[in-house]
Amino acid sequence: MLTLFFVEDLPTTVGATYEFDNEDANHAIRVLRMSTGTIFNLSDGNGSWAQVQVLTVAKKSMQVKVLETGRQDPLDTHFTVIQAIPKGDRIKESIEMCTEGGADRIVMWKAARSIGKSDDKIEKLQTTAREASKQSRRFRIPEVIGVAATNAVVDQIAQADLAIVFHESATMKVSELVVPGCKKVAIIIGPEGGLTEDEIDTFAAAGAKVALMGRPVLRSAHAGLAALSAVNTALSVW
Known part of the structure; x- marks a missing residue:
């Protein structure tokens, strides 16, 4: 290529x-x-x-x-990854991986247990998405926005055909939750310290599905790519 x-x-x-x-x-x-x-x-x-x-x-x-x-026309399915802000350089790593995984929008979210900060880094993170797009040969650079509060995440869930929250306590698999034909997908990734019960309950009440990613517990910065891979496969995008 x-x-x-x-x-x-x-x-x-x-x-x-x-x-x-x-x-x-x-x-x-x-x-x-x-x-x-x-x-x-x-x-x-x-x-x-x-x-x-x-x-x-x-x-x-x-x-x-x-x-x-x-x-190059966009795919029929639009992916938004809502990424709880990781700490340190893992912020950049999360942007790179989500870009390579095919995210169209990446929303940096200030979760209750987020210890990282990105308020002053959005412009730099957009540059990271641009560089990752070159590496992955993407003609469309994903948009990086934020920093979002939890109520903004609820709004994102309302706009999606399918919203999935990944958490290790879930019992349902991605393949059991994905509905064929979804056009707007939101994927919510928690912080290193995990989602709080209040966050899970709030997102579930807003219509999000809680899914198990697998037995291994991934780093927050890596989970977005794994989630995109699983959902893309379940929707037959890949």
């Missing part, structure tokens, strides 16, 4: 030349050692893409020719 970079001014005319000169271009030249003739993809992060070929390489930029353009 071709290497992917994001640009704000995506070229859309086949045969046109384009000056690729942002930070990604510098990375392509200095780290990836791209040279004349190399073919790669550019995207605006909203689904549109252009396949280009390098014509000339300068110190920090390159001139490319547009070979093909197109647009």
Whole structure:
């Protein structure tokens, strides 16, 4: 699969030349050692893409020719991951994994037992999602929003066709709860210290299903990817 970079001014005319000169271009030249003739993809992060070929390489930029353009439509199923804020660098790790797992929106949630903080990091976390999208060859960068309070999570549940809260005390499996044909799915991941009983009761009362992810208890930062994998499979998206 071709290497992917994001640009704000995506070229859309086949045969046109384009000056690729942002930070990604510098990375392509200095780290990836791209040279004349190399073919790669550019995207605006909203689904549109252009396949280009390098014509000339300068110190920090390159001139490319547009070979093909197109647009990748979103999947029929829209995934929102509501992630309780992990501590330290695991915040970034959770964004990377949810992006690679196919999340369309990632909501950072201040759960009762969250000890991490992300109030001043949303812009940086959006950059993390952008970088993870390049790595996973996604033409659509997920939106990172927050910080949400618990009542905002209840609102997210109300907007979803299917909302699942993952908790180790649950007795129902994902395969027993997923309803085929769901278009809007919300996945709620608790913090390292676990969800409180009040949070579980509140989400269940709002219409969320409480599901068991499996016997192993995952780190909060890793659980989003596992949950996305399970639900994508149950819905036959994967």
